Structures are given as C-alpha cells and as structure tokens.
Amino acid sequence: MLTYKNDPLLIEETANDLIKNNRKDLIFLDKNKKTLNLYSAFIRKKDFIKQKSKNQIFQKAIYATGDKLAIKIKGLIKNKKQLIKDLENYACQKNRLEYAYDRWFKKRIFPLILLRIISKNKKELTDLLNLTDYFTDFLNKSRFYPPKKINELLTDKNSYFIGCSIGDGHIDKECRRWVLVDGTSKKELLKYSKEFCEKLKNLISPYINYSKIIEKNTKYSLILYNKPFCRFLNFFFSLPLGKKSNCILKVPLIIKDTSLEKYFWRGCFDTDGSIHKQGGINFCSSDKNLLNECSNYLNRINIKSKKIKEELVVINMPHLKKFSHIGLSHPRKQKEFLKILKRGSKYKDIKIRNKKKINKKLLEIYNLIRSDNNYRIRIHSRNLKNSKFSEKEIKKIIKELFGYKLKTTTKNLLYFKSKKVYEYLNKNFVFEPYWKPIDKKEEIQLLNNWNNVWLK
Numbered sequence: 001m002l003t004y005k006n007d008p009l010l011i012e013e014t015a016n017d018l019i020k021n022n023r024k025d026l027i028f029l030d031k032n033k034k035t036l037n038l039y040s041a042f043i044r045k046k047d048f049i050k051q052k053s054k055n056q057i058f059q060k061a062i063y064a065t066g067d068k069l070a071i072k073i074k075g076l077i078k079n080k081k082q083l084i085k086d087l088e089n090y091a092c093q094k095n096r097l098e099y100a101y102d103r104w105f106k107k108r109i110f111p112l113i114l115l116r117i118i119s120k121n122k123k124e125l126t127d128l129l130n131l132t133d134y135f136t137d138f139l140n141k142s143r144f145y146p147p148k149k150i151n152e153l154l155t156d157k158n159s160y161f162i163g164c165s166i167g168d169g170h171i172d173k174e175c176r177r178w179v180l181v182d183g184t185s186k187k188e189l190l191k192y193s194k195e196f197c198e199k200l201k202n203l204i205s206p207y208i209n210y211s212k213i214i215e216k217n218t219k220y221s222l223i224l225y226n227k228p229f230c231r232f233l234n235f236f237f238s239l240p241l242g243k244k245s246n247c248i249l250k251v252p253l254i255i256k257d258t259s260l261e262k263y264f265w266r267g268c269f270d271t272d273g274s275i276h277k278q279g280g281i282n283f284c285s286s287d288k289n290l291l292n293e294c295s296n297y298l299n300r301i302n303i304k305s306k307k308i309k310e311e312l313v314v315i316n317m318p319h320l321k322k323f324s325h326i327g328l329s330h331p332r333k334q335k336e337f338l339k340i341l342k343r344g345s346k347y348k349d350i351k352i353r354n355k356k357k358i359n360k361k362l363l364e365i366y367n368l369i370r371s372d373n374n375y376r377i378r379i380h381s382r383n384l385k386n387s388k389f390s391e392k393e394i395k396k397i398i399k400e401l402f403g404y405k406l407k408t409t410t411k412n413l414l415y416f417k418s419k420k421v422y423e424y425l426n427k428n429f430v431f432e433p434y435w436k437p438i439d440k441k442e443e444i445q446l447l448n449n450w451n452n453v454w455l456k
Helices: 015-020 038-042 067-076 080-091 098-107 112-118 122-130 156-167 187-203 227-237 261-272 288-300 321-325 331-343 360-368 381-385 391-402 419-428 440-454
Strands: 028-030 063-065 109-111 134-136 169-171 177-183 212-216 219-225 273-275 281-284 306-308 312-315 348-352 376-380 413-417 429-433
Touching (some): 015 227, 028 122, 038 112, 038 122, 067 109, 067 112, 067 122, 080 098, 080 112, 098 109, 112 122, 156 169, 156 187, 156 227, 156 440, 169 227, 177 187, 187 212, 187 219, 261 281, 261 288, 261 440, 273 331, 288 312, 331 440, 348 360, 360 391, 376 391, 376 419, 381 391, 381 413, 391 413, 419 429
Antiparallel strands (some): 177 219, 281 312, 306 312, 376 413
16 A cells, blocks of 8 residues: 555655756656756655644645646546555545535645545656646645656756755745845935846746835845746755754755856856856855855866855955856846956066076066056065065065065065166066956957846
8 A cells, every 4th residue: 555654756866866866767757858857855754743733734735736647637536535555554544524525626726635646656656736727725825837748857957946046045944945145335326226126037937927026125036836836946956955054064965067067157156156247156055065166166267266264165366257157147146357357467477488588586476476557566464475485585585686675565575676687577577467358249259248147
C-alpha cells in the first residue's frame, strides 16, 4: 500500500542535494523527456507529519487545474469510495474527503496527491502534470505557471532572478511569500529602484498571476504571495526558507559551471553589489561561502579580485572593464558602471621598451612608478603595500637613481617633479591606460547584452 511514509517521490532534499548525492534522476518525473518532477517540488513529507493538532493535509497541498486534466481524471476514476479510501490511506489519516471530492470536480481543482494516487507509474503522473494549466494553493488563492521541462527551467532570466533572490530576495519560513527590497538614501535615485522592481515583476509574470510593489521611505519592495512559486524556487534552486543566516548560501548546482552562472552573478551584483565613482566594484555578503564562490568564479573568467575582511569581494580599476562580461542590469548601477567605462581608466600599465638599457635597480621598482603630463613622477603608497619595499627603502632607491627626495601628499602619494626624469622614463618605458574608454558602438553592444534578461 502506497503511503506518504514509503512514497519514493516524497523527499526533503532540494535539487542541489540531489545533484550532490548523485540522485539526478529524481529531478525528473520522466528522465527521457526531461520532464520536471513537480510532484517532489510541491509535495513534501513534512506536509503530512502531525504536530500537536491534526494536520489538514488537503488544505496544505498544492492543487492542479485544467479542463483537459479534469476530463482525463474523470476517465481514470472507476470507484469513488475506493479512491477516497486510498487518499486517506496515503495521508495516514481520516480526512472525510467525500465533500471535498465533489468540490474538486465542481471547481476543476485537484490536489496533486489525487494525481499521484490515480497514476500507475511515473509516466502517467508526468502526462497528468503536463495537462495542467496552472498550479495553485488551497482553493485557488494564487496561480503559478511553471516550466514543465528542464530546458524551460534553465534560462538566463531564471538564473538572473535567482541571483537577485540570493542577494536581496527572501522567502518566508512558511514558504508562502517572496520579497525583494531595493532602495537608496538618495531620493533622486529612488526612481531606479522602482524601475528595477517593475522589471523583475515583468520578468516573472509568465509564472505567476499576482504580485505587487510597495514604496516605503527610501526603498521599494516587490512582494509575491504564491506558495507554489516559493516551493518551486526552494526545490530547484535551493533558495533558503526563513533567515539566510541560518544556512550556507551557494550557487545552485543545477546552473553551476554552465553559461547560466554569469547571469546568476549579475543578479547578485545587481542587488548586493556597489559601484564607486572613482572606479571599482564591490560585492558584499555576510556569507563567507558565497564570497569564496564569487571570488573563484571571477578568477575562472580572468577577473582579478580581492577579499577584504571576509565581507567584500573587490574588483579594482585595472580589471574593471573585464567585468562587462558579467555586466549589470539594474538601471541605476548600469548607468554608474557605464559612466566609468566611458571615462576610461586613469591608472596606467607600464611596459619596458629595452631591458638592456635600464638600470638593474630601476628594473626592480619600475612597476611602482607612474608619470604625469606635468613632469610629476609618483608612487602610490597602496602599491608599496603589495611590494617587497618599504617607504623608507623606496625613498632611498629614488635618491640613488635620480638624486631627488620624494615628497608625501596628504593622500599618501609619494612624488617628485623632473622634466629630465620624465623624458628618460617615457623614452624607456611605455605608459598606457589599463583599458581605453568605450565608444558609442561598444556602449550599445554592452547594453544589448546586459538588458537581454528583460526581453520577452
């Protein structure tokens, strides 16, 4: 006898866990057709477990609806009393389902448990789920139109949305509500937060029938009351329920190391990232694992970054243009990033024209030296921190090489002025910006790439 206690489809794991434990087949109801296991996604064992009071499972279950589904179900049911008994046995409790049974057919809304009971095998259950127009919670409170196949699930839009959810999104502990908050202390920029929430709302409009945006003080909130949608996100993408501090955040294994991972990180940077006017992008998270995964991903695509105080991943100006491969889709952050790209890098890389003509001591420190058009020769103290030389040592070397004493500005910049040294350095070294400003054609191309997640 099939009950919730021995049903192999009733699992507590998410798709992340199933992949990790080599149980990928449970992601599908029909592995050959790559049809998603929406039964495992929407119905869990803990739904049946009794607490202090009786658990009304058929009030908590997810329901399927559709005219073709209703006709198919009616044709499969031969004995109403036996079916009701089988449903009660499956739930391991007396539910007095006769009245509910009549209401299901009247409203054409059927609990997934009913579909499970009347199906002889996974193939039949797959066929019934494919006849479903949409899924809903008790008494058709909300509608959810999920993708039925894996290739409909794994899209750039979904991956981006999951990244946003990992950043500023949140599913409540009861798995009924999803909320994302975006804002800024500058009121003149708040319009971009509203635009971002509206774009996200449109992004998920093919899946759900209702959502709302609320303005409060210096922020906008996008709120979705939809139990099937929350369960869908939790099962397939392992988005946590309740406080994120209670779990380890990670890239969902279902999209990790695929071309979709780029869109996931774009969503993360759009929500938990920040742009500095002087040049640089930060990704902030209290979750150390997520920071490590971010840093590792950036290294894999040849974007150098560094972690600061286990709170930030920082991409500095020299490597900033490479970040356009990931890009930003948030309207405000996109404009801020483009402004930097159009301005170009003010920092310069240095290359040697002819090593044989250069003093050996100068070869040891040449990568620390920069020259300005006003004949100023400068060394930034932050560059010294990453070198083997101390400030005292560098001052001594400059004095020996050029005969000049380094001065220090209030911003800890070491410098001296000399036309002769300036001409010597430019004769033997090439000073070039790390990257050149983008032109109009590049800007249009980047915008097309970054805004593709908003296109229908």
